[in-house]
Amino acid sequence: MEQAALNALLLFSSPESHNYGNASSVHWAGRRVRGAVDAARETIARCLQVDDADSILFTASATESINTALKGAFFSKKSPTDNFHLLTSSVEHDATLETMKFLSELGAKCSILKVNREGELSLEEFEEKLMARSSREGDFLFVSLLVANNETGVVFPYRKAVELAKKYGAMVHLDAVQAPGKLPGFNLKDLDVDLVSFSAHKIGGPKGVGALYVKPGTKLSSLLHGGAQEKRRRAGSINVAGVAAFAAAFECLPDRDYVRIKKLRDILEQKIRDAIPGVHFNGGGAAERIVNTSNFVFDGVRGESLVVGLDLEGFAVSSGSACNSGSILPSHVLLAMGHDKQSAASACRVSLGPGNTEEDVDSFVETLIRTVRRIRDPRTTLA
Numbered sequence: 001m002e003q004a005a006l007n008a009l010l011l012f013s014s015p016e017s018h019n020y021g022n023a024s025s026v027h028w029a030g031r032r033v034r035g036a037v038d039a040a041r042e043t044i045a046r047c048l049q050v051d052d053a054d055s056i057l058f059t060a061s062a063t064e065s066i067n068t069a070l071k072g073a074f075f076s077k078k079s080p081t082d083n084f085h086l087l088t089s090s091v092e093h094d095a096t097l098e099t100m101k102f103l104s105e106l107g108a109k110c111s112i113l114k115v116n117r118e119g120e121l122s123l124e125e126f127e128e129k130l131m132a133r134s135s136r137e138g139d140f141l142f143v144s145l146l147v148a149n150n151e152t153g154v155v156f157p158y159r160k161a162v163e164l165a166k167k168y169g170a171m172v173h174l175d176a177v178q179a180p181g182k183l184p185g186f187n188l189k190d191l192d193v194d195l196v197s198f199s200a201h202k203i204g205g206p207k208g209v210g211a212l213y214v215k216p217g218t219k220l221s222s223l224l225h226g227g228a229q230e231k232r233r234r235a236g237s238i239n240v241a242g243v244a245a246f247a248a249a250f251e252c253l254p255d256r257d258y259v260r261i262k263k264l265r266d267i268l269e270q271k272i273r274d275a276i277p278g279v280h281f282n283g284g285g286a287a288e289r290i291v292n293t294s295n296f297v298f299d300g301v302r303g304e305s306l307v308v309g310l311d312l313e314g315f316a317v318s319s320g321s322a323c324n325s326g327s328i329l330p331s332h333v334l335l336a337m338g339h340d341k342q343s344a345a346s347a348c349r350v351s352l353g354p355g356n357t358e359e360d361v362d363s364f365v366e367t368l369i370r371t372v373r374r375i376r377d378p379r380t381t382l383a
């Protein structure tokens with residue numbers, strides 16, 4: 001976690017600091033922390049370059065933000081089942097795909113956009129789908145797209161996608177969880193988007209805190225009932241320490257050295273390419289990527305063995321998608337990119353953070369070389 005975020009978390013968690021009030025309370029202790037919540041909202045709005053701080057709605061995760069965006073728009077319609085049409089991509093986070101399934105059971109019509117082998121979206125196919133849907137009388141079009149994919153790092157042409165969606169009268173939500181701090185220059189200035197989801201723990205803030213940008217005037221039903229918090233858009237006592245820490249983490253982003261992190265990622269990939277035969281990078285071709293993510297698969301190496309082997313040596317990498325039994329299921333993102341089940345369950349995802357150094361990369365690659373060699377030939381010793 002960013003030190004500034006940790007400081008904020010501690011400041012608003014300690015009863016001794018007189019900053020432990022409930023922001024909904026009328027008394028002095030409540031007023032005192034309400035000021036901190038307002039300040040956090042203003043900071044995040046300023047970092048995203050949006051004018052109205054009230055457009056920032058605090059949630060308990062990006063998963064909640066995404067659920068609020070999709071379900072909130074669906075339930076805000078008078079007769080949502082008749083005409084709500086959701087258009088999204090096959091490589092979205094499960095928060096979007098599972099919410100889509102839920103809404104489709106309630107009668108929403110859903111269309112899924114394919115991606116190519118590199119994980120890229122076709123704007124032509126997107127426009128065709130928009131055109132086909134928008135011509136239907138009374139249809140309400142809702143588009144939900146990633147800014148950048150969390151598994152491959154591939155960046156969607158989100159500005160053009162928003163423009164196109166607006167041309168066809170759609171309401172648009174972006175899952176921007178992977179953008180701040182990883183996509184240089186990301187902000188919402190001059191972007192005519194309706195809803196955008198963010199997560200604190202992806203930018204050096206605490207876990208369990210999220211935000212949803214809601215364009216002023218957007219109609220959205222609340223998911224949670226039972227209180228007037230967040231201007232009646234989300235009931236429940238606000239996580240004061242969490243949102244103050246989220247804002248503190250946002251404020252650290254301009255100091256982030258994107259060039260250095262990207263250089264480290266490129267060195268990592270070059271070293272792997274040079275040292276380990278039979279490696280394939282996913283989304284690492286011509287596609288634009290966020291600076292810190294690398295996704296690769298080795299011929300003849302299962303994801304589980306790789307994750308366990310690296311874990312034993314202290315490296316935390318992910319592969320496929322974890323299931324309840326602890327085994328690894330194929331990644332829906334790689335399946336959608338045309339990989340077979342074996343390869344989609346075997347790819348390794350590495351994310352670099354601002355604290356990583358070239359020594360970390362060297363030590364990771366050395367361990368990776370040994371681990372892959374051992375998995376391919378179990379007679380190799382742990383030397």
Ligand code: PLP
Pocket residue numbers: 060061062063064093095146148149150175177178198199200208209210
């Ligand atoms: N969307 C994307 C692209 C993500 O990477 C994640 C988390 O990894 C989420 C949504 C969900 O975020 P949270 O963990 O805050 O619910």
